[in-house]
Amino acid sequence: MLTLASILGGRDSSDPHWLDRARMFRRVLAALRKASPGQQPEPPQLPGRMRVYAVGDIHGRADLLARMRDLIAADLARTAPDEALVVLLGDYIDRGPDSKGVLESLAREPFPVPTVALLGNHEAMLLEFLERPQAGEAWRRFGGIETVHSYGLEVADLRSANNLPAVAQALKAAIPDHHMAFLRGLQTSHRVGGYFFCHAGVRPGVPLEGQREEDLLWIRDEFIGSDASFGAMVVHGHTPSEQPTVRGNAIGIDTGAYITGRLTCLALGPTSMSFLST
Numbered sequence: 001m002l003t004l005a006s007i008l009g010g011r012d013s014s015d016p017h018w019l020d021r022a023r024m025f026r027r028v029l030a031a032l033r034k035a036s037p038g039q040q041p042e043p044p045q046l047p048g049r050m051r052v053y054a055v056g057d058i059h060g061r062a063d064l065l066a067r068m069r070d071l072i073a074a075d076l077a078r079t080a081p082d083e084a085l086v087v088l089l090g091d092y093i094d095r096g097p098d099s100k101g102v103l104e105s106l107a108r109e110p111f112p113v114p115t116v117a118l119l120g121n122h123e124a125m126l127l128e129f130l131e132r133p134q135a136g137e138a139w140r141r142f143g144g145i146e147t148v149h150s151y152g153l154e155v156a157d158l159r160s161a162n163n164l165p166a167v168a169q170a171l172k173a174a175i176p177d178h179h180m181a182f183l184r185g186l187q188t189s190h191r192v193g194g195y196f197f198c199h200a201g202v203r204p205g206v207p208l209e210g211q212r213e214e215d216l217l218w219i220r221d222e223f224i225g226s227d228a229s230f231g232a233m234v235v236h237g238h239t240p241s242e243q244p245t246v247r248g249n250a251i252g253i254d255t256g257a258y259i260t261g262r263l264t265c266l267a268l269g270p271t272s273m274s275f276l277s278t
């Protein structure tokens with residue numbers, strides 16, 4: 001069993017730092033308790049009998065997206081809300097095997113209710129590569145090779161960062177217009193009731209309406225490590241964990257679907273929250 005004594009190595013009166021370490025450990029425990037969702041004084045609210053479904057990072061797993069679509073449809077049939085919304089948290093492409101299939105599905109609006117699709121850092125990298133081919137130097141290290149492959153193109157040049165303008169040109173020609181329209185229509189954040197949705201997170205100390213796109217798409221440690229109040233419960237993907245992470249100020253639902261096979265959806269009711277998982 002994990003006890004204070006076992007962590008501190010036992011009480012030893014000859015160790016002058018024992019009390020310091022005990023105090024530090026209690027402070028850490030107190031901070032963890034403060035961050036636990038049970039301590040939230042005011043649970044975030046949604047208007048009326050609304051239901052919101054937030055879906056985490058898909059990363060080329062068209063198979064899991066299809067299963068999630070069915071899980072959400074079944075939940076809608078069971079709960080029959082007055083109003084419902086799906087919020088996709090970004091990172092539809094890269095790493096996994098079928099980015100093209102994911103974009104094809106999403107561009108055709110697979111969910112039976114209104115859907116807001118957010119921009120992830122991976123979609124931003126793809127769009128940048130099409131405009132500025134040298135950006136492929138970085139993108140290839142983030143799973144971009146799998147995306148290019150899914151569109152039926154040769155990947156040797158991208159893999160070795162050769163002839164990047166030609167690769168970008170070929171990819172432009174291979175991506176259908178309706179996929180491009182979907183990618184160009186992505187927004188960087190969305191707010192509903194007491195919730196704020198974005199891909200990566202927010203910068204502590206900056207008002208939600210003043211957040212920079214760079215942070216909304218990329219931030220990690222400064223956001224994950226903060227127990228500050230952000231002004232709304234932030235629902236995000238981007239930083240993977242085995243299980244969804246529910247903190248006092250944020251809920252993370254990137255469960256590494258492309259490698260775990262587990263795509264996670266946070267289902268929010270007016271005063272409730274639950275998870276759907278493939």
Ligand SMILES: [Mn+2]
Nearest residue numbers: 091120121238
């Ligand atoms: Mn990401």
